[in-house]
Amino acid sequence: MTYPSILSDLPELPLAESFALTEAYNLDTFPEKVNLGQGVYRDEECQSWVLPSVRSAEEFLHQQHLNHEYLPIPGAAPFIKEAQNLVFGPQLAQKENIRSVQTVAGTGANHLAALFCARYLRPKNVFISDPTWDNHQLIWETAGPGIERKLYPYYDPSTRSLHFDGMTAELENSAEENDVVILHACAHNPTGIDPTQTQWKKIAEIVAKKRLFVVFDSAYQGFASGDPDADAWAIRYFYSTFFGDASLSTSAIPAGMIVCQSFSKNFGLYGERIGALHLITPPSVSPWGAYTHLVRLIRSEISCPSLFGARCVHTILTDLDLRSKWIEDVKTMASRIQSVRTSLKSELENIGAQGDWDYIERQIGMFSYTGLSKIQVHRLKQVHHIYMLENGRMSLSGLNGNNVAYVARAIKDVVDRH
Template identity: 85%
Template structure:
């Protein structure tokens, strides 16, 4: 038999959330529940095409548009509207922000890692413990020479933010130009965000140590239902560190990147629509950096995708569609908050062992339940309830019909211990 070096490559496991979805599809149990994948579902636990997106699609089909290539950096109107949405129209006009279209949030994070690895050359990248698992894979792939360090984020004893641990780690271990990945809102997987006062303290540390922040903004609108409120941290960091009234240039970090996804708040998961926004100090033009971003995009994807971008652009530039979309976002956020409280109350009503207040305090699409890996396995094997091994539950898989079943299943596994 011919030997190839490829013969020595081991078979790697599928990413956990995708593997769970495949296992769920094969499960024939009638009361199975999928709480694994981070996608929105309606009250019937079915994919929901936002009415605003449906209207945009119908509008676009009437235009008889072509399917030509976009520019390498994406559509100019799209990146302008994406920038306005994150930074506000007032701040987005400033000349020290440049934007490119990406292959959703993952593509933005990957492009950020490539850019930082090649041009910033940090010694370390600090990632929250825990975090979205793809952060580690992205930086391992794009910046293998950059040391990945964890900063404390979640305190399992109090089931709340370990703010003191986070600050201490950044204070004591981070060096100038090191990268810090921050979740802009609705932290994945914990559902716990810093308060405004805590964000201000984090910004102080970033300025003092001259760290390079990469914001991951995947859930704007899902934390509170308010798009502006969910962008507060990004706008505060920009205004404080890089805006017209920011710190002296000598105390300003080298820059900041915001990775933006439209998968969740537009329901355009498979269209892969996102943006990367690069901020430079006031005295530095971002145009040189922009051309290097464009070069990286050209080498990887040549140019971004078209149809989903057109949907987002149509909605954000039309007052009627924009208003309808904002209501759609509120609908999704409200339903998730509703089932979150239903689950908490149901667990308390049936006397499930432990305190479940943390479920009600958390925000966004997920609940970090505090269930152990053993308990999660039993939920899946015995009760056919699927969630990630770390105990992260995607709440949109719950509804009025299955929440009592899920609560009883959780009670059974926690009461065994």
């Protein structure tokens, strides 16, 4: 006997592309297969790398005989303090209008930000870069179903550079007061193209004039350039310019700001799911009411965040030797990514691949936005067993001295054919 159910009408949904790619790669038995899809750091052997600073912190913590009690709902206070110091710098982090909570990595921070904005800010639109990290769309689709998701131009395929005029024109012409704009703090995913400091200042002027609410997604601080302070420049500029001085005219201040901070890439703590959300209110507005609503949302979703990864980050950032070791670790990661950029560009040029490949070196961070079409990406997978996202995003840490020439020849093949 069968029983009708409304659940029978639900269609089967495909697995998220990056996870489906990894699954397909793992099932592939071809000996020269290459995984350029997953956004995780790999060492020169293309193996998972535990940062030496993290390994030292783990060994220290395991000697302390610590308990596994629940954290408070907002998270571990010592960790949150160091997260604030890292993203804002110690001086700005002391400001009263910054209130922070621990989250389930950067994804959890973005989801909490979307929930908070949808419920309490009630924007008409959220502006998302075109292209962007695919989860931005899904997060806002599920957390803010009544909010229109609009794309602002970001990538110019003709120049393989930032479409700055299109970006600013869209915000100028279409954004309304209290609308949300999502900005990538550094190492834009997937393009690897960031605004210059001059361009950031212009973006900030528009955001303030239109009284928009800014959500910074900061997933790569330190990992992008090897310098955590340099990678936090845009966030600190926005705060110092608009939120740090109560004497500013209210007409020149954005509606507010949230920073979504991840420790997955820069600490290699992918599976520990460690992140933070920082809420910034205008200097004349108390953040405490909004903060309590953030805490309430956390209680309803996860009760309280995870413990061990937060202890690792706190241990590293408060120990001078471990912090110094961590800085060297992020420099190591940034340097290796830059070196494979140079190697891939050189290989493509040496074998006479059609096109100008300089953009590979100009981009920054984990990814290269190759400009390859879906047809070309499909051929790379089917013929050459090289896996990357359909939009042409290549995760560079999957390259090393043993496979870069093979990948370059494969790219030449698909470019020559299409």
